[in-house]
Amino acid sequence: MNLKYDKLGLKLALATAFMSGFSVFINKYGVSIADPSVYTTAKNMVAAALLAGVLLVGRDYSKVGRVTRWQWAGLLAVGLVGGCVPFILYFKGLALTSAAHAAFIHKTMFVFVAVGAVFLLGERLTFGVVFAGVLLLLGSAFLAGFSPSGVEFGDVLVAAATLFWAAENLLSRRLLSSVPSGVLACARMVFGSVFLLVYLALTGQLGGLLSLSAAAWEWSFVTGVLLFLYVGCWYVSLSRLPAGVATAILLLGAPITALLSFLFAGSSLTFTQAAGLVLVPAGLLFWVFEAEFRTTLGRAPSGVKS
Template identity: 40%
Template sequence: MFGENKGITLALATAFISGFAVFMNKFAITFWQNSSVFTTAKNIIVAVLLISVIILFGKIKELKSLNRNNWLKLILIGFIGGAIPFLLFFKGLSMTDSVNAAFIHKTLFIWVAILAIPFLGEKLYKIQILSLAIISLGVYLFVSPANFSLGTGELLVFGATILWAIENIIAKKILKEVSPIVTSWGRMFFGSLFLIAFIILTGNGGALLDISFAKFGWLMISGVVLFGYVTTWYSALKFAPAGVATSILVLAFPITAILNSIFITHKIPFKIILPTVILAFGIILISPTTNRLKKYAEQKLQKRPNTV
């Protein structure tokens, strides 16, 4: 129970980081003509930060002890989690509104919950299905049909979301054997290698070296934020059920919406209060702690002597 609570706390931290990151990257990406170059440069910085942490905390021994299967999974995570979806997501983000991108990305919990049933053996009980429906309603209420359209940018973000869902399933499996920090490094290191190859093959290799002071500043900020995201997220995924952890990530959406309202629209976001309450209620319902309390109450009622 302590481990799951730790995972839930880390997932909450990841949600706050994610909400800020989606909003911030909308500005950072404007300094780059090519979103793929921005993504590659940012991920390289994160990979360097992670290898520094691995060396600093003596995790090199763990790297040396990894077996062939572990390495293959890390490479796969790097490709479908740290490379292709980043290209799709940031290209889509450059073509759509940051809130729309956040909305699509926050459907991640649905796809992870579905995939976790056959591949991780996680179960969906009636109360969990109800909570998923409630969370879905909360996410939907953030974007009214009048303000949301499904264009090329949105489709690219959706493709990235599906790949990240698959990545989470693979990561959940490898985290049984490999630490979160090493798994994070594998995602970003191998992902960066794939991204560098893509940039060179598309003739944009020189753009990686064309970095102004402003670009470098945004890269460092984005890199540190992504570093925080990936390390807290894999730690959360190690301890909490995949379906629960990804459900908590939807709280990033109101964070992005609030930032967008404050700095872009300059309007007090009263309309997000109800959706946020709905999201919080759905997340509480799906929490393992809530399910345990429910079972505990049922057991107490069964043991109560019949006084009639």
């Protein structure tokens, strides 16, 4: 399959990155008002309901009946590996670490997806994408004040969630060659929500969901809408771009979270953070020039073999 650098895919991936950066920041507050597993279930149910509604009134609904048995198995796997397990791990970890740390660790998914895409999807990455990714990763780490020596248990949980999401994105990229993005996005959140409800029932936390306060539900609705937009945009962009390229763009979410955390924390800017403020724009500019070069010339994109 010979994909081109699709401008709509690029724009949606950028939109996803901005939503990701903002969502991680506000979800840090969300996990403080309810148990992380209960909170993420409520939030995901909101996103699932909205995605299901869009699917029912959209053109992709007519294609649901064409999904094969093996594709349904793949959709169930996406629901478990992408819509359930990592959410439990991530939001438990987010409750124990900073939003900036969580955002940075999550965006390292680019490394795992890029490597996996080369071996499993036959993609290839150019020097431009890799170099921009390294600059963005380093800049995000500096902005977040992340240090391997300061890793906590919450960071480990977020890292585990990131590995699950990396696996999900590789599987999703494969499925998107035959399954519409709207169907996949809906299945991910609907099946994931069902698995989350089963988890709450097995762990005796289902009552916590039923007894959530009005304030908690309001917060879950707001973040659920953001998740709905995130997932909807992400799967369309992933269907139009190589997995390694799409996840490289997501790296922009980490510095956004770090900057929000820095601004609202009211702390002074350190030398390391200042270096991050230089590296992140440098990586972004390098990436923009790379993308513009390839879309203008109509060359095969970094990440897909011609």
